[in-house]
Amino acid sequence: MGDATVAVSDSTWTDEVENHKGFALADFWAEWCGPCRMIAPTLDELAREYGAALKVVKVDVQENTEIAGKFGISSIPCLILFKDGQEIDRVVGVKNKSQFKAWIDGKMAG
Numbered sequence: 001m002g003d004a005t006v007a008v009s010d011s012t013w014t015d016e017v018e019n020h021k022g023f024a025l026a027d028f029w030a031e032w033c034g035p036c037r038m039i040a041p042t043l044d045e046l047a048r049e050y051g052a053a054l055k056v057v058k059v060d061v062q063e064n065t066e067i068a069g070k071f072g073i074s075s076i077p078c079l080i081l082f083k084d085g086q087e088i089d090r091v092v093g094v095k096n097k098s099q100f101k102a103w104i105d106g107k108m109a110g
Contacts, residue, residue: 004047008057010066016057018085023108024055028071028078030062035094036077042097043079046104054104081107 005027008016017024027043029036040058047056061068061076071080071087080090081104089107091100 004044005056005058008059008064008067010064013059013064013067016055017082020055020082021084022055023053023104024057024082024085025104026080026082027056027058028061028068028073028076028080029058030060030076032062033076039077039094039100042100045097046100050104054108083107 006016008026017026025043025046027036027039029040031037043056043058047054050056059067061073071078075092077094078090078092079100081088089103091103095103
């Protein structure tokens, strides 16, 4: 877990994401997932770069099965972008920083 991302759980999800005003990016991941660990530093960089404009949270799907089930997470890493607590888009798999940034910027502008 990076210093700019926030770990959320089944019990903190509502406060951290659903009640968040603005944009939030949820990274659904697991410790055993190599691709998840590979993108973690990139997500931490993005969290620092976007600052208050984008809250980046991490959800360990092994420990938080309720939230993973609610969003139908079947493949990880899965990143879901929220605006004011509502899902607006998702991507599954590994992307590089510029690809993630283009996706986020496009959705935040739209």
